[in-house]
Amino acid sequence: MPRFALVLTAIMLAIAIAPRAMPGPHSALAQTADGTMAVVTEPAAPAPSAPGPLQAVLQANADAIAKPSRTTVDTVIAALLESNAPGAATFLAQWRDRGVVQRKADGLFFYGVETADGFSLTDPDTGKNTGNAAKADVTQLRPNSGVRGVLSSALVQFQLADPDIAVRESALIAIERGAEASQLEPLRASIEAESDAGLKARKTRLERLLTIQFDPSAEARIAAIESFAGDISVDVRAALNPLVATTPKAFAEVPAGTNVARALAPGGDIPLDDAYGLLVTAGLAQAAPTLAEMRAALIANRADGAVAGVPVAALGSQAARMDAYARLAAAGTVPPPVTEDAKRAALATVSIVAVYNEPDANVTAAAEATLASISRSLALNQTLDLALDALSLASIYFLAAIGLAITFGVMRVINMAHGEFIMIGAYTGYVVQQFITDYTLSILVALPLAFFIAALAGVAMERLVIRHLARRPLETLLATFGISIALQQIAKNIFGTQARPLTAPAWLDGAWVVNDVVSISTIRIAIFVLALIFLALLLFILARTRLGLEVRAVTQNPAMASSMGINPDRINMLTFGLGSGIAGIAGVAIGLFAKVTSDLGSGYIVQSFMTVVVGGVGNIWGTLAGASMIGSLQKVIEFFNPSNTLAAQTYMIIFIIIFIQFRPKGIIALKGRAAGD
Amino acid sequence: MSALLEVNGVSVSFDGFRAINDLSFEIGPAELRAIIGPNGAGKTTFMDIITGKTRPDTGSVMFGEPPTNLLKLPESRIAQAGIGRKFQRPTVFEQQTVSDNLMMALKAPRSPLAALTSRRTRSTEERIAALAAEVGLRDSLARRAGELSHGQKQWLEIGMLLAQDPKLLLVDEPAAGMTVSEREHTTDILKRAAETRAVIVVEHDMEFIRRLDCRVTVLHEGSVLAEGSLDHVTADQQVIDVYLGR
Amino acid sequence: MADAKMADSALPGFTHQPLWKRNPSVLVFTGLLAVFTLVITVLSEGLGLGLVSTSFVKILGMTLCLCLAAIAMDLVWGYCGILSLGHFAFFGLGGYLIGMWLMYARTEDIVIASLAGAELPPTAQEIRDAIGTQIFGVVGGSEIPLVWSFAHSLPIQLALVVLVPGLLALVFGWLAFRSRVTGVYLSILTQAMTLALSLYLFQNDSGLRGNNGLSGLQNLPGLDDVPQSVVSVWFFIASAVALGLGYWLAAFLVSGKFGNIIRAIRDDETRIRFLGYDVEGYKLVVFTLTAIIAALAGALYYPQAGIINPAEIAPIASIYLAVWVAIGGRGRLYGAVIGAAVVSLLSSWFTGGQAPSVPLGFYTIDWVDWWQVLLGFGFVAVTLFAPNGLGGLVDRLVRKGDGR
Structure with a gap:
């Protein structure tokens, strides 16, 4: 087995030359080039009297090396490998990287590093510097990219x-x-x-x-x-x-040894015309003229304003054209048309099969079996990945919606400007990054600042507008919409219409990769953690603090709460601040993976409403359930229709509308009289 | 004599609290009945069940001749079947005139198409005027209902109830916030109404009930505690216990 | 009879009267609209003195259509209390349905003209293929989708302008009202419906050319010889007639017993239900009827606009419709018209760059940038300080506050 021997030699050769190549030809030569002084003090060595083993091989193939082409380069490589000459791999690398020059005087090859006035030469056999040469005295070898590719793959074997x-x-x-x-x-x-x-x-x-x-x-x-x-x-x-992979083929009789994947039914597995085309290709049937060909034939055979006796003006229907063509065919002018029935009849006599491109049936069987087992395990992993995606989307929706849910639960008003508080949070993050360049520090500063600024905006809106529209929820909805469009336009006027970056710190850049299918980016994990923190925080506030007690009281029965001495104005203000503040935090989180624009918030507002409505009002667990349901639903629909996220959203909304039919008060509904009507 | 309304073994609970507990009740086609009971006895919930606002967990509510099961009907159908209700708080349409309020209540086809094609004829106007006269609002027909006094709103609502010409009237605390003379007038209206139809009055005011002079049903913790004339039930030891505490 | 006599003398105006006596604003409005239409026609480029440009005639005609949509919104929200954030979707749907015919028929004309010189007379299939390529080439298709099955026929497509939005409203309304979804919940649900529809239309495979929408709608098939200046006046007059008819219909609806009942539903749904009225049925009638009115308005609007795309249907457009009605004054038909006309005309004036900038020394307020801010805060101010809107001012001028 000469081929195997050759390869083995190559490997041994590679191992032999390896130490000298270290730490790589580039740096070795670079050192030499740097030490120009040393080169000058040492008198230029005369050309060695006898070439080294490598140089000998090179000289034997001098023409092919000097003017390499894809066809000749293989013989050079083979010769080099066969020679066992040490340094062959280095030579190949140098050759590829245009580091080889040929001295015009004697045709010897050297490694040459370009200097100010020429080349510094190194002997390929000894690795020793042999002095400088003027540019005019040597030719630099410039193999084309095809040759370089061949050299690279040859080098891989050494490497x-x-x-x-x-x-x-x-x-x-x-x-x-x-x-x-x-x-x-x-x-x-x-x-x-x-x-x-x-x-x-x-x-x-x-x-x-x-x-x-x-x-x-x-x-x-x-x-x-x-x-x-x-x-x-x-x-x-x-x-x-x-x-x-298979190719459809037509056989009068399937030859023995054909690796058939399955039979194809014309008109079912394969369109009728395609199947007939295979028949024609296999020489088993006569070609059927296509509609375009028949049309061309009719045009070509016009005479005196008629085709085969049919006036041209009457050829405005397919039936008339077929008729005229049939007349032409009867006269022998054109090949006869093949009717659908004739095609079917022709196909009935032959086998149309999908043939594996791979001839060995055992191999294809093994491959099919392995692929089947892979697809089972793939499905499992895809489900897992889908679950992770859904979890991540759910935590985003949760963060975006929980503020809305709190304010809606306590005050029964829909805040259309909630999305703009999210936007305010994102822009806060952006502005902070303009002053604090350390990304980690800037995010740490931006989170509380975004909460504070959005909360401030929320409190201002509650005091100036919403308070005066008490018990008029529809007017509140529209008034907050007015604020929403004004805020959006103000942001546009300040920051412009182009997206502003909110850069995540480097430690959030990566992804947690389980395998080729299951992975999730670190940012999304961070958002999930953030959502968990806020879930815990809110549960704590509502269950363990005075404010939480009062908020729950107002949520369940505002009239009763107020008669118990709870000041609803104060509660409204605080909850609005809290809800808006969380929206600000959500804005920073969303800004980390999405572009910060003035309509950042409006992209989330409808989903947030849905989350609140689906989840049920006045309950954090409800919002969590709503966010989980909407997040997973969206991901599942996207999974079945990955090319079209728009369709996914459409179907999701339709699903929600239907869902509301069955649970008008959401997944987790308040019961009894407290729920009101 | 068959009953107009027959409530049988009805129970309903909110979050584990049993508001109505195996309640049974009957009233004839032309009868005045008062229902009394302490707070939380289930009086309002009882009315909610009859009018379809609340669906009971168990039991049946049969109404009319032949008897139909009210539990299967939506609120509007129950009202169309001939049950009118006056709420505790006067609820009239304050943005609209007294005349319009009465016109909407008048017995007539209730479908959207009927409403679109209906015309205000002389006879409707006369009926509206007559009803308004009956409840003492003859001079206020063109006024907006929101401008009326509290007592007038109560009467307007009773007028609307009469306009419906129901077989059964449910009246929740009609005398609340009325002066003595207004109460007398209200009593008269209710008694006259009960001559041709069944009337159920829920009331706290014993004096008012005494003046109604009718059978009394006492509710307690969601079921009937006692039934009979006012003198009979007020002499009942259980009723005394419930009202005065043990 | 003495009683009858008394009723006769003491109850003036309570028996049945013609619409214009029950609702005098009908006459005033119709008169003003007729005069306005006449004046603009006389001044127009196409049919008159040429003092009003064709583009302005189009803007006015479109504004009239928006006013009609606002009347529909006022009926459903101002009178019946359903804050629908989906009526502009019906408006857009009407535009799409008429646009399909306009685009198909015109493309058919062009295709037939271009194939006239071919060697063989074209077959029906060849014409169809050419139309398909022409219309759907932008979204990488050449097949004519199923939804275009009737696009060749004006009568059918006109019927669809009524049927499709009507059926959509009927099904959606039936689902929503049946499960007693009310108040802000219903608003959110209608908004979701609108979003779903616009997202669906944004897809390239929706069969309606994705985000390209339908274009060239200003060209009437078969009427290439008629200049746009004349077509614009035709549409302007048609819009005015539609608005007038819409106003009469709306006035008829709200002035009779039906109007009393839907206002009662707005004010106290539970109470009117216990009077025996099927609240859901009434809501469904109003919701569906107004959806159809909105769709018809859209079908008149988009041939004047010339282009429709899914962005027109985005939820925000429906909210704007509500904003116009609120600024004009809910529960007054003329309020809706005033609101839609004033806000949409102001909007095109401000955003068209005609409004003079306000130099503040350190900053110049350019209205193209700040109009939205002004509108937003102005709207908040109207909600807070003038809940009756501009229509409320009219009421005060006329000194009649009967709540109509």
Whole structure:
């Protein structure tokens, strides 16, 4: 097996040259280039009397190296590998990176680093500096990108066994991105000697993936395929899916040994015309003229304002055209038309089957089985991922809606400007970042500040407007809408219409990745935690504090509460401040992952209303239930229709409208007389 | 004699509190009945059940001849079947005139189409005027109901009730906030109404009930405690216990 | 009979009278509208002296349509107490339905004209394919969607202008009223319906050209020879007639017993229910009827605007409709008209850049930027200090406060 021997040599060669290449050809040469003084003091070494082993190989292929093309580069690489010459890998790397020059005088190759007035040369065999050369005396080799690609993939084989783990890893990544058949053997050979356990596991896995694609032995492929049962990684699916890809074909009789996936019913699994087209391709039927072809034939055969005796003016219907064409065909002028019935009859005599592109039936069977097991495990993981997404969306809705729920519960008014308090919070975060450049610190400052500013705006609105519209909920709704459009426009006038960035600190940038399917970004985890904190905080305030007691009393029975000496004005003001403040916090959170614009809030306002309505009024758990339901519903619908989030929202709203039919007072409703009417 | 309204074994509870507990009750087609009982005895809830505002957990409410089950009907149908109700707090349409208030209450087809095609004829106007005269609002027909005094609103509401020409009238505390002479007038109206139909009056004021001179039903904790003439029930030891405390 | 005589003498004005006597504003309004229409027609470019530009005639015609929509809103909210945040969706739906015919029929004309020179006379299928490509090319399609099945026929599409919004309102209203959703809950629910509809229309595969909407609606199929200046006056007059008819219909509805009952529903739903009225049925009638009025207004509006897209239907538009009615004064038909006319005309004046800027020295108030702020706060002020709106001022001038 000469091929295998060749590869083995290459690897040994690579190992042999590796130490000298360290810490990489670039830096080695760079050092030399930096020390121009040293080069000058040392007299320029004369050309070595006898070329080194590497130079000998290079000289043997001098033409191919000096003017490389995709076709010739392979012979050079093969020659280099065969020669066992130390430094071959370094040479390949240098060649690829345009670091090789050829001296015009004697045609010898050197590594050359460009200096101010020429090149500083290094002997490829010894690695020693051999002095400078003027630009005119040498030719720099500039292989084109195709050649460089070939060189890179050849180099991967060397790098797989490189002592530097970083080099090995990058070689592995290169293979993962685009594998070639030639890489399978070096990869296999490098596994044994791999010292790093993590890298070894990756190499083993990659080896199995390459085996699936490139190994000549069906048994080895099947074993590799089966080893991936239940593995949901994207690369496995990418390796397996081509194996089960099929092409529809037509046969008068399916030849033995054809790897048939399934039979196709014309008109059902495959459109009638397509099936007939296969028949034509297979030479089993005569081509049917298409509508366009028939039309062209009619046009071509016009004579004296008529086609085959039918006046052109009468050809304004498909039936008339068919008739005229049939006459032409009867006269033998054009190929005869094929009717639908004829097509069906022709198809009835043959088999239309989907044939696997992969010829080996055992391999395709194994691939189908493994893919089936993968899809089961994929479904499980997707559900998990969906649950995480839903949880994250639910926490956003919870944060956005809870303030609204509190104010609605206590005062029975809908605050249409709630979304603008969210916007105020987001802009507060943005402005704080203009003054505090440390992102972590700025978020820590922005959160309480956003609460404070939004709460202030809320209290002002309650005192100036809402208080004067007591017990007129519809007017309140509209008045707060007026405030909403005014606030939005003011924000637009101040900050402009373009989106402002609210940058998350670096530690929030990443994602928690479980596997290729299940992952969630750190920001969303942070928002989830924030939602939990506020849930706990609000539960504490409502259940354990005087304010909470009074708020609950006003929520359940305002008249009774006021007769018990609770000042409803004060409660209204405080709850409005609290609710608006939380909206401000939600604004900072939302701003971290969405763009901060003046209509940031209005994008969440309807969902917030829905959350409150669906959840039920006057109960934190209700809001939580509402947010969870709406969040998961939206994600589930999006899952079934991923291309279309608009449709998802449409269906969700319709669902909510229907839901309200069955639970008009929400999931968690106050019962009895306190609920009122 | 068959009963006009027959309530049988009705119970309802709010959040575990039993407002009505296995209540049974009967009233004939032309009878005046007073219902008394301490606060929380379930008087208002009883009326809510008959008029369909509250749905009981168990029991049946049969009304009319042939008897129909009211529990299956929406509020508006119950009203159309011939049950009129006057609320504790006077509720008239304050933005509209006395005449309009009475006109809406007048017995007539209730569907939207009927309302669209109805015309105010001489005879409707006469009936409205007659009703207004009966409740002492003859001179206030063109006034807005919101401008009326408290007592006048009570009367207007009674007038609206009569305009409906119901078979059964439910009257919740009609005398509240009325002067002595107004009360006398109210008593007269109710007694006259009871000559042709059934009237149930819920009232706290014993003097008012004495003047009504009718059968009395005492409710306590959601069920009937005693029934009979006022003298009979006031002599009942249980009733005394409930009213005066043990 | 003495009784009857007494009733006759003591009850003037209580027996049945013609509409214009029960609701004198009908006559005043019709008169003013007729004079206005006549004046504008005489001054117009298309049919008159040319003192009023075609674009302004269009703005006025559109404003009349908005006034009609505002009357519908006033009926449903001001009189019946249902704060619907969905009536502009019905308005837009009407525009879409008539727009489909306008766009289809005109494209058909163009396609037939362009295929006239072809080697073979076009088949029906070829025409249809060409129309499909022409209309749906922007959303990457060429098939004519199912919803366009009747787009070739004006009578059917006109019927759909009434039927589709009417049915939508009927089904939605039936669901909502049946489960006794009232007050702000109902408002939120109608807003959700509006949002769902606009989001649906925003999709490219909704069959209504996604966010491109329908365009070229100002061109009437088959009437290419008639200049826009004339078409604009036709539509202006049609809008005026529709508004007049709408006002009469609304006045008829609110002046009789039906009007008493829906106002009673607004003021005390429970009480009127115990009088035997089927509150849900009445609400459903008002909701559906006003939805149809709004749809008809939209069907007249969008041929004048020339283009309709899903953004028109966004929930905020319906809220604006409520704002106009509130500023004009709820529960007064002329209030709705005044509100819609004043606010929408002011709005196009301010945002059109004609309003003079206000220099403050350190800052110049440019109304294009600040009109929304003014409108928002102005609206809050009206709600707080003039709950009867501009119509309330009219009432005070006329010195009649009968609550109509």
